[in-house]
Amino acid sequence: MKRHLAVIENRGKRRRKESSSRVTEGWTGVNERTFIAVKPDGVQRKLVGEIIRRFERKGFKLVAMKFLQASEEQLKEHYWELRERPFYKGLVKYMSSGPIVVMAWQGLDVVKTSRKMLGETNPADSLPGTIRGDYGVEVGRNVIHGSDSVESARREISLWFKEHELVCWEESSEHWIYV
Ligand code: DAT
Ligand code: MG
Numbered sequence: 001m002k003r004h005l006a007v008i009e010n011r012g013k014r015r016r017k018e019s020s021s022r023v024t025e026g027w028t029g030v031n032e033r034t035f036i037a038v039k040p041d042g043v044q045r046k047l048v049g050e051i052i053r054r055f056e057r058k059g060f061k062l063v064a065m066k067f068l069q070a071s072e073e074q075l076k077e078h079y080w081e082l083r084e085r086p087f088y089k090g091l092v093k094y095m096s097s098g099p100i101v102v103m104a105w106q107g108l109d110v111v112k113t114s115r116k117m118l119g120e121t122n123p124a125d126s127l128p129g130t131i132r133g134d135y136g137v138e139v140g141r142n143v144i145h146g147s148d149s150v151e152s153a154r155r156e157i158s159l160w161f162k163e164h165e166l167v168c169w170e171e172s173s174e175h176w177i178y179v
Helices: 002-024 040-044 048-058 072-078 088-095 110-118 131-135 150-160
Strands: 033-038 061-068 100-106 144-146
Touching: 033 048, 033 110, 033 150, 040 048, 040 088, 040 100, 048 061, 048 100, 048 110, 048 131, 072 088, 072 150, 100 110, 110 131, 110 144
Parallel strands: none
Antiparallel strands: 033 100, 033 144, 061 100
C-alpha cells in the first residue's frame, strides 16, 4: 500500500515537473522570450521604429520579426482566452484590419519587463513613459501587444513563427548588458 502511494505521488511529481519544464524549457534566465506585436494602429501611426528602438535600447535581443496582415482565424486563436468577452469580435476585426509587425524578443525577465514597458491594458491607466501611456488613448486602440506570461509567450511565439524563423545569433554587446 505504502509503495503504491509512493508510485502515485511520484507520478504526480513527474507530471508536474514534465509539464512545467516543457513549457519553459530553455526559456529561463537570459534566454527567456516574449511575443510582441505592433497592432494595426501602431503601424498606421508610424510607431514601428519607435517601438523597436525602445526594446533595442533597453538591451533586449531581437530573435524574430515579420510584417504581415493576419487572418481572422489566426487572431481568433491568438486571443482564444478572451473568446467570451464582449469585445472579442471587435478586437479580432481591428487586429485583422491592417498589417501588423510580430516579433520575438529575448532577455532576462523579458516577459515581465516588456509588460512594464507597454503600460496597462487601457492607455488611460498607463503612466507616461510607457508605450501605451505615451502613444495611446483608448483601450480598443492600444498600439501594442505583449505576452502576459512565459507560458503565453511560448504559445504565441509558436503560433506566429516557425522554429527556423527564430534566429540564434551572438549579440556583441551582451557583456555590456549582463554581468
Ligand atoms: P493586454 O493586451 O494588456 O494583455 P488583454 O489580454 O486583457 O490585455 O486584452 C487583449 C486586448 O483586448 C487588449 O490589448 C485590448 C483589448 N481589450 C481589453 N479589454 C478591453 C475592453 N474592455 N474593451 C475593448 N477592448 C479591450
Ligand atoms: Mg493579454
